[in-house]
Amino acid sequence: MRFLFINGPNVNMARFTEPGVEGEIDYNALLDYLDVCCQQMGIEPDFFQSNHEGDIIDEIQSAAGRADGIIINPGGYAYYSVAILEALQLCGVPAVEVMLHDPSGRESFRNTDVVSFGCQGRFAGEGISGYLHACSYLVQLLRLDGSAQSHMVQ
Numbered sequence: 001m002r003f004l005f006i007n008g009p010n011v012n013m014a015r016f017t018e019p020g021v022e023g024e025i026d027y028n029a030l031l032d033y034l035d036v037c038c039q040q041m042g043i044e045p046d047f048f049q050s051n052h053e054g055d056i057i058d059e060i061q062s063a064a065g066r067a068d069g070i071i072i073n074p075g076g077y078a079y080y081s082v083a084i085l086e087a088l089q090l091c092g093v094p095a096v097e098v099m100l101h102d103p104s105g106r107e108s109f110r111n112t113d114v115v116s117f118g119c120q121g122r123f124a125g126e127g128i129s130g131y132l133h134a135c136s137y138l139v140q141l142l143r144l145d146g147s148a149q150s151h152m153v154q
Protein backbone atom coordinates (compact mmCIF):
# COMPACT_ATOMS: atom_id res chain seq x y z
CA MET A 1 0.00 0.00 0.00
CA ARG A 2 1.17 3.50 -0.77
CA PHE A 3 0.42 6.19 1.81
CA LEU A 4 0.85 9.89 1.24
CA PHE A 5 1.83 11.79 4.40
CA ILE A 6 0.88 15.45 4.21
CA ASN A 7 2.17 17.75 6.92
CA GLY A 8 0.95 21.31 6.98
CA PRO A 9 2.32 24.61 8.26
CA ASN A 10 4.88 24.61 11.05
CA VAL A 11 4.91 20.85 11.51
CA ASN A 12 8.39 20.98 9.93
CA MET A 13 9.48 23.22 12.82
CA ALA A 14 8.27 20.90 15.57
CA ARG A 15 10.53 18.88 17.81
CA PHE A 16 9.40 15.41 18.70
CA THR A 17 9.89 13.02 21.57
CA GLU A 18 9.18 9.34 21.55
CA PRO A 19 9.25 6.79 24.37
CA GLY A 20 12.47 4.81 24.14
CA VAL A 21 14.20 7.49 22.10
CA GLU A 22 16.49 9.76 24.08
CA GLY A 23 16.11 13.51 23.68
CA GLU A 24 14.25 15.27 20.92
CA ILE A 25 14.25 14.62 17.20
CA ASP A 26 13.62 17.08 14.40
CA TYR A 27 11.30 16.84 11.39
CA ASN A 28 13.83 15.04 9.16
CA ALA A 29 14.45 12.47 11.88
CA LEU A 30 10.69 12.04 12.20
CA LEU A 31 10.49 11.22 8.49
CA ASP A 32 13.36 8.72 8.82
CA TYR A 33 11.56 7.08 11.74
CA LEU A 34 8.23 6.91 9.91
CA ASP A 35 9.98 5.56 6.83
CA VAL A 36 11.42 2.63 8.82
CA CYS A 37 8.09 1.96 10.55
CA CYS A 38 6.25 2.01 7.22
CA GLN A 39 8.67 -0.48 5.66
CA GLN A 40 7.98 -2.81 8.59
CA MET A 41 4.23 -2.47 8.02
CA GLY A 42 4.53 -3.08 4.29
CA ILE A 43 3.64 0.53 3.50
CA GLU A 44 5.35 2.57 0.82
CA PRO A 45 5.40 6.14 2.18
CA ASP A 46 5.55 9.41 0.32
CA PHE A 47 6.17 12.53 2.39
CA PHE A 48 5.01 16.04 1.58
CA GLN A 49 5.17 19.17 3.71
CA SER A 50 4.04 22.66 2.88
CA ASN A 51 3.21 25.88 4.65
CA HIS A 52 0.88 26.85 1.80
CA GLU A 53 -2.80 25.92 1.64
CA GLY A 54 -2.97 25.79 -2.18
CA ASP A 55 0.05 23.49 -2.39
CA ILE A 56 -1.56 21.13 0.11
CA ILE A 57 -4.76 21.14 -1.96
CA ASP A 58 -2.78 20.43 -5.17
CA GLU A 59 -1.13 17.50 -3.41
CA ILE A 60 -4.50 16.10 -2.27
CA GLN A 61 -6.01 16.53 -5.74
CA SER A 62 -3.15 14.59 -7.32
CA ALA A 63 -3.24 11.75 -4.77
CA ALA A 64 -5.62 9.48 -6.67
CA GLY A 65 -3.74 6.82 -8.58
CA ARG A 66 -0.49 7.29 -6.70
CA ALA A 67 -1.66 6.82 -3.10
CA ASP A 68 -4.04 4.32 -1.50
CA GLY A 69 -4.46 6.51 1.56
CA ILE A 70 -3.61 9.92 2.95
CA ILE A 71 -2.37 10.71 6.44
CA ILE A 72 -2.66 14.43 7.05
CA ASN A 73 -1.56 16.75 9.81
CA PRO A 74 -3.05 20.04 8.60
CA GLY A 75 -1.41 22.16 11.32
CA GLY A 76 -3.35 25.35 11.97
CA TYR A 77 -5.37 24.90 8.75
CA ALA A 78 -7.34 22.25 10.63
CA TYR A 79 -9.49 24.94 12.20
CA TYR A 80 -10.59 26.91 9.18
CA SER A 81 -9.67 25.38 5.84
CA VAL A 82 -12.94 24.39 4.23
CA ALA A 83 -10.91 24.21 0.98
CA ILE A 84 -8.71 21.40 2.36
CA LEU A 85 -11.81 19.66 3.71
CA GLU A 86 -13.44 19.79 0.26
CA ALA A 87 -10.28 18.60 -1.49
CA LEU A 88 -10.28 15.56 0.81
CA GLN A 89 -13.96 14.92 0.12
CA LEU A 90 -13.44 15.15 -3.63
CA CYS A 91 -10.14 13.32 -4.09
CA GLY A 92 -11.46 9.76 -3.75
CA VAL A 93 -8.63 8.67 -1.47
CA PRO A 94 -9.42 7.89 2.19
CA ALA A 95 -7.66 10.10 4.70
CA VAL A 96 -6.88 9.98 8.39
CA GLU A 97 -5.96 13.05 10.40
CA VAL A 98 -3.12 13.22 12.90
CA MET A 99 -2.44 15.96 15.41
CA LEU A 100 0.61 15.67 17.59
CA HIS A 101 -1.01 17.63 20.40
CA ASP A 102 -4.60 17.40 21.57
CA PRO A 103 -6.23 20.78 20.83
CA SER A 104 -9.06 20.26 23.33
CA GLY A 105 -8.51 22.48 26.32
CA ARG A 106 -6.56 25.01 24.27
CA GLU A 107 -7.97 28.23 22.76
CA SER A 108 -11.68 28.11 21.86
CA PHE A 109 -10.91 28.82 18.18
CA ARG A 110 -9.51 25.27 18.02
CA ASN A 111 -12.82 23.74 19.08
CA THR A 112 -13.95 22.89 15.56
CA ASP A 113 -11.60 20.80 13.47
CA VAL A 114 -12.99 21.52 10.00
CA VAL A 115 -10.55 19.23 8.17
CA SER A 116 -11.56 16.22 10.29
CA PHE A 117 -14.93 16.18 8.47
CA GLY A 118 -13.05 15.05 5.35
CA CYS A 119 -11.25 12.25 7.19
CA GLN A 120 -12.19 8.66 8.05
CA GLY A 121 -10.44 8.83 11.40
CA ARG A 122 -8.50 11.15 13.68
CA PHE A 123 -5.67 10.61 16.15
CA ALA A 124 -4.89 13.62 18.33
CA GLY A 125 -2.54 14.05 21.25
CA GLU A 126 -0.49 10.91 20.74
CA GLY A 127 2.67 12.55 19.44
CA ILE A 128 4.56 10.51 16.84
CA SER A 129 2.55 7.40 17.74
CA GLY A 130 -0.48 9.06 16.20
CA TYR A 131 1.07 8.63 12.75
CA LEU A 132 1.64 4.92 13.39
CA HIS A 133 -1.88 4.41 14.71
CA ALA A 134 -3.21 6.24 11.66
CA CYS A 135 -1.20 3.89 9.44
CA SER A 136 -2.51 0.70 10.99
CA TYR A 137 -6.06 2.09 11.09
CA LEU A 138 -5.88 3.02 7.40
CA VAL A 139 -4.43 -0.38 6.47
CA GLN A 140 -7.38 -2.09 8.17
CA LEU A 141 -9.86 0.30 6.62
CA LEU A 142 -8.54 -0.33 3.12
CA ARG A 143 -8.49 -4.09 3.56
CA LEU A 144 -12.08 -4.19 4.84
CA ASP A 145 -13.11 -1.83 2.10
CA GLY A 146 -11.52 -4.02 -0.56
CA SER A 147 -10.07 -0.95 -2.20
CA ALA A 148 -6.54 -2.21 -1.70
CA GLN A 149 -5.01 -5.67 -1.77
CA SER A 150 -6.97 -7.77 0.70
CA HIS A 151 -5.51 -10.38 3.02
CA MET A 152 -8.82 -11.50 4.44
CA VAL A 153 -9.58 -15.21 4.35
CA GLN A 154 -13.20 -16.09 3.60
Ligand SMILES: O=C1C[C@@](O)(C(=O)O)C[C@@H](O)[C@@H]1O
Pocket residue numbers: 009010011073074075076077078098099100101102103110
Ligand atom coordinates in the same frame (compact mmCIF):
# COMPACT_ATOMS: atom_id res chain seq x y z
O1 LIG B 1 0.43 23.59 13.99
C1 LIG B 1 -0.10 22.99 14.87
C2 LIG B 1 0.40 21.67 15.30
C3 LIG B 1 -0.66 20.64 15.32
O2 LIG B 1 -1.06 20.38 13.99
C4 LIG B 1 -0.17 19.34 15.94
O3 LIG B 1 0.21 18.43 15.23
O4 LIG B 1 -0.13 19.26 17.16
C5 LIG B 1 -1.83 21.13 16.13
C6 LIG B 1 -2.35 22.47 15.65
O5 LIG B 1 -3.29 22.91 16.58
C7 LIG B 1 -1.28 23.48 15.59
O6 LIG B 1 -1.80 24.66 15.00
